[in-house]
Amino acid sequence: MTPAVRSVLVVGAGVAGCAAAILLARAGVEVDVVEARPGTTDTGSGITLQGNALRVLRDLGAWPQVSAQGFAFDSLGLRAPDAHGTLLAEVPDVRTGGPDLPATLGMSRPALAGILLDLAAEAGAKVRLGVAATGLDQDADGVDVTFSDASTRRYDLVVGADGIRSWTRRTVGIDAEPEGTGMGIWRVSLPRPADVVRTDLTYGGPCHIAGYCPTGPDSVYAYLVEDVQDRSGLTPAEQVEVVRGLAAAYHGPWDALRESLSADTPVNYTRFETHLVEGPWHQGRVVLVGDAVHSCPPTIAQGAAQALEDSAVLADLLLGTSGWDEDVLVRYADRRRDRARQVVEASVQIGRWMLDRTPREQADVPGLLRRISSLVEVPA
Ligand SMILES: Cc1cc2nc3c(=O)[nH]c(=O)nc-3n(C[C@H](O)[C@H](O)[C@H](O)COP(=O)(O)OP(=O)(O)OC[C@H]3O[C@@H](n4cnc5c(N)ncnc54)[C@H](O)[C@@H]3O)c2cc1C
Structure with a gap:
């Protein structure tokens, strides 16, 4: 089978970029990754990974390291804002990644970034830290890219995985800017x-x-x-x-x-902040994944999960297509948009109910969470 793409540039080494790099490089695609930050891409803090994120991480080969370094659990506690922090309820969480994975796992962001960068390098991707993409110029057959270290290279495809304020998104004129919630x-x-x-x-x-x-x-x-x-x-x-x-x-x-x-x-x-690109998720041979194309407030901790799913679906379609056909990028967005939209809208809705102090009987948070769990339980 003639590969759809032989060379790919991934802009940004967050979860979305690393996932795309690992899956494509492992299948024999020549992958370069550039990351504007000089060191580990994610600083401080922790991240809550739901089962559907863990399912993609397992497919990337990251599960042994993730499970060893993170902290897994299967329920959510609800406490009162009273003098004892009274435990009101312990709610079992849905194992959205399947029965073999915990419902949820917390881990340090730098630890997750380190695991994914190592796997990308092991898969054969060439990762350059402290280097930004600074120029894109595409024609029907490829994309010429300029980098902050003055190097240049031509690629079959550029994957913009450069986060909520995506330089790639703005550079190719895909119109969507995040708004505060x-x-x-x-x-x-x-x-x-x-x-x-x-x-x-x-x-x-x-x-x-x-x-x-x-x-x-x-x-x-x-x-x-x-x-x-x-x-x-x-x-x-x-x-x-x-x-x-x-x-x-x-x-x-x-x-x-x-x-x-x-x-x-x-x-x-x-x-x-939140946004969702309503129009095409690509422009010619440049395509967006992760926060570059949709973002949600972390009220249901699905941002990284959706970013990982984007890259898994994009890689699946690219690797399953013979020869270059821009339609593969249309099919990618078609497979992803509705699911991402439902997650974004639910995440925003939960915050809005809180901001508006909507009475509990009109704000069906458990119902909304059940709906999203059922949605993301099905592999992307
Ligand atoms: C406060 C907060 C809490 C959150 N908590 C959770 C949570 O608990 N669980 C969850 O699932 N999600 C959570 N999220 C969402 C989650 O962090 C994001 O959805 C996820 O990190 C998106 O990954 P990404 O790879 O698309 O983008 P990013 O992680 O933003 O990575 C993009 C990378 O691109 C690089 N870059 C940018 N421009 C260039 C350029 N021109 N050249 C090269 N590199 C470039 C950046 O330096 C960055 O490293 C949270 C978000 C926020 C704001």
Whole structure:
């Protein structure tokens, strides 16, 4: 079979870019990856990976490392914003990746990035860190790319996996810019208290959500979601004080988490944003995956899962097609768009119900979560 593509450039080495690189390089495609950041692509904090993300990670060959370094669990705790952090319910989570994988796994973002970069290199992809794509010029037969180190090369296909503010998306004129959803999140990585063995969420109190997720035997990331504010003027020590102040309203395991905050604990504050490219997800021989093409606030922790699924579907279609035909990129977006849309809309909806303080009887969060679980349970 004549391959659809012989050479591919992947712009960005996040989860989407690494997944595309691993799958294509392993099948014999010549893959270059450029990543603008100089070191590990993802700094600080943790990530909650749902079963459908774990299924793709297993297909990439990452499961032994991911399961060894992460912290798996099968239920979600709901706590009250009261003086004891009373556990209201322990809800079993759906194993959306299938019965052989846990429902959820938390891990450190740098650990996940390291695992995926190693696998990409092992598969034969040439990864250049600290190098950005800076110019694209395509014709019917290929794409000429210029890089920040002044090198140039021509490729059969460019995969734009360069995140929510995608340079690739803007450069090829695909029109969609992320919008704020009205919420902001404080995140800190801390030592894991012994009684933190799954994600517990507290709705209400001074924050919309106070939550945590174990990320390994010794680590946890804790987060507090508030109405978005301009927090840019705060010093690192002042940021810690804000987190400590907000966390003071939450108890149970939060008491130990709060105690472990120190003036030099790194704190991250991020606005929730969302977008979905409504038109084509490609332009000629340039195609978008992951946050470059859709993003959602992490209210149901599906962003990375959807990014991984994009790359798995794109690789599946490219590797199953004989000879170049732009239609393969149309079929990719057709297979992905509705699923990504449902996830994005559900993620935004949950946040909106909180912002609008919609009465519980009109905000069917459990029903929405069940619908998304049933959707993503089916492989992409
Ligand atoms: C606060 C917050 C919490 C989240 N929590 C979760 C969660 O718990 N679970 C979950 O599944 N998802 C979560 N998400 C979403 C998740 O982080 C993203 O969906 C996912 O990281 C997208 O991966 P990506 O590979 O598409 O993009 P990214 O991870 O953004 O990677 C893009 C890469 O491209 C690089 N790049 C950019 N421009 C260029 C260029 N010109 N040349 C070369 N490289 C370039 C960037 O440096 C970056 O490394 C969260 C998001 C936010 C904002």
